[in-house]
Amino acid sequence: MDSSTGRAGLIRPRDDIGSMDKLAQSVLDDVLYNIISDLVMKTHREEKTAKANTAAIHIEKLASDASEGSTPDSKPDVRIETDAAIYEDGKVLLKGNPLQTTKDILCPKCHLPRLLHPTDGKGAKKPDPTVLYCKRQPFIEKPGCDIYGQSWVGPGPGRGKKKKDMEKKEDGPATPEQRPPNVLSFPSATCSKCKRCILVTRLNNHMGSCIGNSGRNASRAAAQKMSNGNSQTDQTPPSSQKATPAPGSRAASPRKRDASEDVGEESENAHKKKKLKASNPKKVILKTGKPNLNKKDSKPPSQLSQEHKAGPTSSPGETAPKKSTGLGMSPVKKLKASRPIPNSPLKNGGDAEVDSESSMTLSSPPAVAQTTA
Amino acid sequence: MAARPVTPASPKNVKVKTPAPGTPMYGCEHVQRLLTQGQEVMNSSISHYKMILRGIFDTTPIVAQTTNNDGRPVTSITSNFLCLQCPTTLDENERLNHGSKKQHRFYVDSRSGSLYCQMCDDLVWDPTFEDLRIRKMGTGSFSVFSFCNPELTGALCSLSGRKRKHEDLFSENDLRLINTNTTTASCRANGLRGIYNAGATCYQNVVLQSFIHNPLLRNFYLGDGHHDCSIQNCLSCAMDDMFQDFYAHETTNGFTAASILSAFWISEKKAFENLVTTKEQDAHEFFQFLAEELHERNGDGKKPEDGSEHNCDCVIHQTFYGKMQTATTCQNCLSTSNAVQSFLDLSLGLDNVNQKRKKKSQFSRPINLMDCLDEEYLNSDKCEYRCHGCNSTQQARRQTSIKRLPNVLSIQLKRFEFKQGGRDRAASKIDEHVQFPLQLNMLPYTHQSRIREGKENKELERSCIYDLMSVVVHVGELDTGHYMSYCRVGEQWFRFNDHKVEMATISDVLGAKAYILFYIIRTIT
Numbered sequence: 001m002d003s004s005t006g007r008a009g010l011i012r013p014r015d016d017i018g019s020m021d022k023l024a025q026s027v028l029d030d031v032l033y034n035i036i037s038d039l040v041m042k043t044h045r046e047e048k049t050a051k052a053n054t055a056a057i058h059i060e061k062l063a064s065d066a067s068e069g070s071t072p073d074s075k076p077d078v079r080i081e082t083d084a085a086i087y088e089d090g091k092v093l094l095k096g097n098p099l100q101t102t103k104d105i106l107c108p109k110c111h112l113p114r115l116l117h118p119t120d121g122k123g124a125k126k127p128d129p130t131v132l133y134c135k136r137q138p139f140i141e142k143p144g145c146d147i148y149g150q151s152w153v154g155p156g157p158g159r160g161k162k163k164k165d166m167e168k169k170e171d172g173p174a175t176p177e178q179r180p181p182n183v184l185s186f187p188s189a190t191c192s193k194c195k196r197c198i199l200v201t202r203l204n205n206h207m208g209s210c211i212g213n214s215g216r217n218a219s220r221a222a223a224q225k226m227s228n229g230n231s232q233t234d235q236t237p238p239s240s241q242k243a244t245p246a247p248g249s250r251a252a253s254p255r256k257r258d259a260s261e262d263v264g265e266e267s268e269n270a271h272k273k274k275k276l277k278a279s280n281p282k283k284v285i286l287k288t289g290k291p292n293l294n295k296k297d298s299k300p301p302s303q304l305s306q307e308h309k310a311g312p313t314s315s316p317g318e319t320a321p322k323k324s325t326g327l328g329m330s331p332v333k334k335l336k337a338s339r340p341i342p343n344s345p346l347k348n349g350g351d352a353e354v355d356s357e358s359s360m361t362l363s364s365p366p367a368v369a370q371t372t373a
Numbered sequence: 374m375a376a377r378p379v380t381p382a383s384p385k386n387v388k389v390k391t392p393a394p395g396t397p398m399y400g401c402e403h404v405q406r407l408l409t410q411g412q413e414v415m416n417s418s419i420s421h422y423k424m425i426l427r428g429i430f431d432t433t434p435i436v437a438q439t440t441n442n443d444g445r446p447v448t449s450i451t452s453n454f455l456c457l458q459c460p461t462t463l464d465e466n467e468r469l470n471h472g473s474k475k476q477h478r479f480y481v482d483s484r485s486g487s488l489y490c491q492m493c494d495d496l497v498w499d500p501t502f503e504d505l506r507i508r509k510m511g512t513g514s515f516s517v518f519s520f521c522n523p524e525l526t527g528a529l530c531s532l533s534g535r536k537r538k539h540e541d542l543f544s545e546n547d548l549r550l551i552n553t554n555t556t557t558a559s560c561r562a563n564g565l566r567g568i569y570n571a572g573a574t575c576y577q578n579v580v581l582q583s584f585i586h587n588p589l590l591r592n593f594y595l596g597d598g599h600h601d602c603s604i605q606n607c608l609s610c611a612m613d614d615m616f617q618d619f620y621a622h623e624t625t626n627g628f629t630a631a632s633i634l635s636a637f638w639i640s641e642k643k644a645f646e647n648l649v650t651t652k653e654q655d656a657h658e659f660f661q662f663l664a665e666e667l668h669e670r671n672g673d674g675k676k677p678e679d680g681s682e683h684n685c686d687c688v689i690h691q692t693f694y695g696k697m698q699t700a701t702t703c704q705n706c707l708s709t710s711n712a713v714q715s716f717l718d719l720s721l722g723l724d725n726v727n728q729k730r731k732k733k734s735q736f737s738r739p740i741n742l743m744d745c746l747d748e749e750y751l752n753s754d755k756c757e758y759r760c761h762g763c764n765s766t767q768q769a770r771r772q773t774s775i776k777r778l779p780n781v782l783s784i785q786l787k788r789f790e791f792k793q794g795g796r797d798r799a800a801s802k803i804d805e806h807v808q809f810p811l812q813l814n815m816l817p818y819t820h821q822s823r824i825r826e827g828k829e830n831k832e833l834e835r836s837c838i839y840d841l842m843s844v845v846v847h848v849g850e851l852d853t854g855h856y857m858s859y860c861r862v863g864e865q866w867f868r869f870n871d872h873k874v875e876m877a878t879i880s881d882v883l884g885a886k887a888y889i890l891f892y893i894i895r896t897i898t
Contacts, residue, residue, distance in 0.1 A: 030450035135561035203571035
């Protein structure tokens with residue numbers, strides 16, 4: 001190596017360093033050059049291939065237009081020439097460098113021009129409103145939005161936020177506002193068993209009570225079973241069953257299987273103790289929540305544990321990361337939360353309809369329902 | 374440098390790749406002139422190009438990186454150019470001289486194998502040459518199909534998940550059959566949608582997203598792999614619907630996984646009774662549940678048993694299941710017994726690795742995936758063992774290696790530990806960052822490499838290379854928190870947070886505290 005630096009010329013060694021240092025620096029410079037060259041080559045390949053194909057699509061279209069009555073599949077027997085390509089004997093031959101001869105990029109599938117810049121967010125450019133673009137568009141990079149530039153209204157008042165609603169009742173009435181088309185609301189889905197329309201955020205709880213065995217009836221059945229003769233119950237140890245209404249008694253930690261595999265009895269007990277202790281301060285919630293339980297036939301006991309997890313009083317360490325994943329939480333969006341309900345007025349039926357109506361006007365942070373999990 | 378041997382004229386005449394509609398026949402006018410001079414020139418150009426590619430991708434790079442500068446070999450780190458028309462390697466400056474002296478106009482980049490045209494003064498992406506290069510680069514062979522070519526994977530989704538040779542894949546008949554019997558999906562339907570959280574179901578969403586972006590499962594479902602099913606609330610039918618929704622519809626709104634959820638609730642799997650609740654659950658357990666349930670719907674009807682060898686050709690077994698072999702050697706009589714068992718995923722412990730590392734050095738380099746794999750599938754451990762030879766309980770050495778690698782390798786990092794402290798031990802989460810690579814070589818952990826120790830085998834190594842496909846991340850505590858995932862589509866990464874999909878950079882992905890990793894094999898042979 002006789003030159004003072006490598007190919008990239010980005011790293012210029014000082015004169016006063018030893019020859020080994022110089023060598024090392026010029027090797028590093030060469031490696032940088034290779035990295036840059038690989039990146040450029042990849043982009044070059046994408047761009048040039050797309051443009052070459054565009055030239056071909058364009059001229060094939062001209063050829064099939066020129067020869068009437070030909071089916072799109074057959075190769076018309078015409079000779080056409082454009083700036084970028086020649087069409088002859090059903091073959092497309094390039095003329096010149098497609099990078100220079102072709103400006104647009106046509107989608108190889110729908111043959112419409114590709115939009116080359118995102119319409120919003122980072123690097124956005126206004127598209128030409130007169131052009132019909134291919135539907136595959138550059139993804140949008142904008143805080144608070146997804147790759148299609150969409151955002152969501154808050155999941156709406158639901159079971160998860162009732163206590164908060166009560167605390168902040170005076171926060172002001174809702175003023176209905178038109179929401180922009182790219183702000184979506186949470187949809188509803190039909191329960192496969194009872195065929196009722198349920199807001200998606202409540203679907204799991206609903207199915208739990210409708211199909212599964214976590215509803216009130218199930219816990220009653222379990223209680224009955226226990227009083228009838230408890231030694232046969234196999235899955236749940238009796239100790240935990242007695243504690244059923246208390247949150248966390250079913251030890252449903254994300255890693256519970258592994259945990260129970262490796263720890264013995266004693267640590268399981270310790271685990272439970274911890275959990276019970278943690279849930280103690282929230283006993284209050286349990287009580288205030290009771291009246292609602294009547295309205296909704298099937299509030300599963302597990303809901304309580306969820307509630308306190310998501311609730312405002314839970315430890316900041318737990319909720320903080322979850323909250324950050326929430327949607328943009330401007331009051332405006334929250335108000336729209338009620339939207340999905342009018343769409344499915346009847347089918348929501350007993351399921352929390354009353355709650356949502358009453359808490360619609362409230363504006364506590366809407367992150368709750370979604371923060372769990 | 375030795376001159377390349379002149380290849381004898383191939384008995385088979387090479388043909389230009391038939392261009393698909395919407396693609397030009399040649400990369401540029403000059404390549405066209407070269408390849409239309411006559412069959413002889415055509416044959417020699419193609420065979421010469423193949424030979425150059427073999428030199429670049431199959432042998433040590435030093436050969437192609439070395440030029441002969443007046444009898445003095447010079448090896449460079451940056452690209453050289455190999456003349457397509459004669460056996461000469463040149464650096465960038467010599468290239469022009471050689472061209473004007475010999476009238477040779479085409480050169481091959483010594484690092485990438487790309488074709489350079491002197492007259493265009495540009496790289497040329499000729500369909501015929503480029504096709505050879507892509508195949509050689511990805512698979513080491515000129516005829517096998519590779520996943521690293523995004524264009525090919527796109528086309529494959531209309532075909533069944535069966536392993537096919539590249540040639541079969543693109544026969545005229547197949548294409549015609551596809552064109553006449555299918556409707557093309559909208560350009561917007563790209564499989565990128567979020568999934569709504571139905572109330573503490575993010576542990577399901579992350580696994581579902583990794584399934585949706587798994588090319589093998591996608592091909593199976595979009596290829597109508599699960600059909601004529603009359604089972605009520607079948608989970609596989611629900612998956613089928615989900616794939617349709619993701620890849621055929623234009624909607625960009627989130628997906629509501631109602632049918633999957635109800636199949637989940639209705640399922641009566643004893644082993645997963647504790648999983649079916651409205652609470653937060655473990656994504657890894659849900660993955661196991663999905664795998665077993667889908668195997669039952671598509672497979673041989675046998676229950677996959679833990680600790681045994683299970684051969685089934687259902688889509689789940691073809692995708693996820695591998696086999697590992699445990700060799701136990703008695704320390705007394707030195708007899709070895711082997712046990713083979715199927716695995717759905719590799720569960721790697723972190724605490725052992727952590728402890729060992731702490732003992733070894735004060736410098737705390739972050740743990741990486743290979744440390745964990747070494748610990749589990751390279752190093753042996755001691756155990757008590759009832760030896761048949763000695764007919765008594767003996768100390769034994771146990772070593773596990775991977776006998777058959779799966780097409781999609783799922784790795785769970787056991788991010789929990791038990792705090793040492795007498796009787797009062799509680800499970801807690803290891804929140805440490807574990808480094809993992811974008812490209813994973815599993816060769817060292819295979820049984821084959823154990824047998825042929827030391828011998829270098831490019832072919833074998835190539836068949837053990839995996840690319841990162843999805844990453845499942847858990848944030849929060851052991852018993853409550855949130856799951857997100859990263860999935861790769863082509864070369865772009867996306868972050869899936871329930872219904873919200875965002876672009877992600879590679880450093881976002883590699884910086885994540887992974888819980889489950891999905892790696893996909895690079896080449897299917």
